[in-house]
Amino acid sequence: MKRYLIPLILFLVLVGFLARGLVLDPHEVPSPLVGKPAPAFELAQLAQPQLKFSPAEMRGKVWLLNVWASWCVSCREEHPVLLGLSKSGAVPLYGLNYKDQRQDGMRWLAQFGDPYALSAFDGDGRVGIDYGVYGVPETYVIDKAGVIRYKQIGPVTAEVLEKKILPKVRELEAL
Amino acid sequence: MKKILTLLLLVLLTSLSVAKEAAPMAEDEAVEKRMVAISDEMRCLVCQNESLSGSHAELAQDLRREIRTMIKAGKTDQEIKDFMVNRYGDFVLYRPPMKATTYLLWFGPFLLLIMAIGALFNYLRRRGKGLVDAALTPEEQKRAEALLKEAGR
Numbered sequence: 001m002k003r004y005l006i007p008l009i010l011f012l013v014l015v016g017f018l019a020r021g022l023v024l025d026p027h028e029v030p031s032p033l034v035g036k037p038a039p040a041f042e043l044a045q046l047a048q049p050q051l052k053f054s055p056a057e058m059r060g061k062v063w064l065l066n067v068w069a070s071w072c073v074s075c076r077e078e079h080p081v082l083l084g085l086s087k088s089g090a091v092p093l094y095g096l097n098y099k100d101q102r103q104d105g106m107r108w109l110a111q112f113g114d115p116y117a118l119s120a121f122d123g124d125g126r127v128g129i130d131y132g133v134y135g136v137p138e139t140y141v142i143d144k145a146g147v148i149r150y151k152q153i154g155p156v157t158a159e160v161l162e163k164k165i166l167p168k169v170r171e172l173e174a175l
Numbered sequence: 176m177k178k179i180l181t182l183l184l185l186v187l188l189t190s191l192s193v194a195k196e197a198a199p200m201a202e203d204e205a206v207e208k209r210m211v212a213i214s215d216e217m218r219c220l221v222c223q224n225e226s227l228s229g230s231h232a233e234l235a236q237d238l239r240r241e242i243r244t245m246i247k248a249g250k251t252d253q254e255i256k257d258f259m260v261n262r263y264g265d266f267v268l269y270r271p272p273m274k275a276t277t278y279l280l281w282f283g284p285f286l287l288l289i290m291a292i293g294a295l296f297n298y299l300r301r302r303g304k305g306l307v308d309a310a311l312t313p314e315e316q317k318r319a320e321a322l323l324k325e326a327g328r
Contacts, residue, residue, distance in 0.1 A: 026223060032264040099233070125237050132262035134220035134234055 031132055031151045038065070038142050039130035043120040046097045046105050053094070053120040055146060062172045063092040064165070065140040066116070066156070067128065069100045070108035072136040078155035079112050085161060086115035091169045095119030098128045098136055141165060143172045206246050213255055214239055217267045226269070 033039075042054040055065070066082065068075045086093055095116035097105045102121060109119070122128055131140070141150040150168045152160055211228050219230035227235050238259070245255050259267050271277045311319065 029220065029264055029266045032261060099237075125234075129237060129241060129262065132264075134263065 027135060028153050029134075031148075031153075033132055033140075033148050034151055036148060037146050038140065038148050039127070041120075041127045041130065043096075043122055043127060046095070046102065046109075046119040046121040049102070049121070053118060055142065058092070058094070058142065059146055060144050061092060062144060062169050063094060063142055064169075065094050065096055065131075065142060067096045067098045067131070067133050067136050067138045067140075068119075069098045069136050070104040071100065074155045075137045076112065078137055078157065079115070081156050081158055081161055082115040083113050084158075085156075090166060092117050096127065096131075097121050098133060099123065099125040139165070141168050141172070144175070203247075206243055209246050209252075210239060210242050213242055213252060216269050217259060218269060220263055220267065227267075 038055050040055060042052050045051045045053050064085075082093060085091070093116055095118070097119045100121075100123065102123070105119070105121070109116075120127070125133075131138075135153060137155055139152040139156050140148050141152075143149050149172055150165065152165065156165065214228035214235075215226050217227040219225045219227045219232055219235045221232035221234050222230050225232075225235075227238060241258075242255055245258065250258075256268070265271055265277075271280060273281055
């Protein structure tokens with residue numbers, strides 16, 4: 001009996017590992033930036049290039065930085081969720097228009113609606129590299145002290161917003 | 176004549192386009208060599224089964240440009256590696272660093288090997304014992320002798 005039990009157990013362990021592997025998304029790489037200060041930058045704003053935006057202005061507030069681009073297909077998927085969030089006024093939402101053309105970005109916002117308080121324009125993607133962006137859209141939750149507390153890789157769905165982002169925001173705001 | 180001219184033009188055009196593609200490589204050979212050596216050791220996060228040096232993803236191109244800039248600025252290989260790891264985590268490195276979270280990765284295979292050797296010895300010892308213990312009963316002895324006799328005939 002024992003002789004058959006051992007291969008069976010080994011097989012079940014293997015199945016367990018493989019099943020776990022099916023569920024894991026290899027594109028979700030844990031960011032080393034979570035728990036570290038959000039990299040500083042100063043970029044021209046998308047709509048008003050004469051004005052600048054820097055994360056330092058957001059000190060004392062919990063806020064979201066959402067990396068988006070007009071060429072990014074998944075950004076359209078999360079866009080209604082972001083519009084809803086913006087309307088609810090739960091948390092300030094700022095955009096980082098990543099590796100885009102200014103006109104394309106503006107047209108995109110005009111077409112689908114603009115959920116952002118403002119968007120910073122990162123045309124060459126230099127700031128994106130500092131933030132470890134590798135798959136747009138990405139969303140960062142940044143706390144009052146300017147530390148990144150959560151990073152969402154891929155579109156913000158209604159579920160991610162309700163279960164992960166908003167609870168995190170409330171927790172950080174209570175601090 | 177016209178045909179030959181168009182043909183010539185085509186040949187000229189293709190050679191021109193080839194020359195254009197090769198241009199960035201020749202820009203600065205030493206920098207390029209170091210960039211390739213560094214980025215060969217790194218994973219492209221967009222197409223994860225490609226190295227950073229071999230990937231055509233736009234992010235990979237940007238990162239190669241970034242590495243080139245850092246090389247020209249006189250940064251050491253370690254500084255460039257740190258730059259990448261600070262942004263993308265250990266996952267960008269094809270050779271994972273040795274630390275608490277990667278001990279299992281580094282020593283796991285040796286652990287499995289030791290366990291397998293242990294199991295093998297255990298099995299051999301048990302089998303050896305089994306062979307000695309298996310003495311023949313008198314009836315078996317008789318039958319064996321009968322069979323041997325038969326075979327000897």
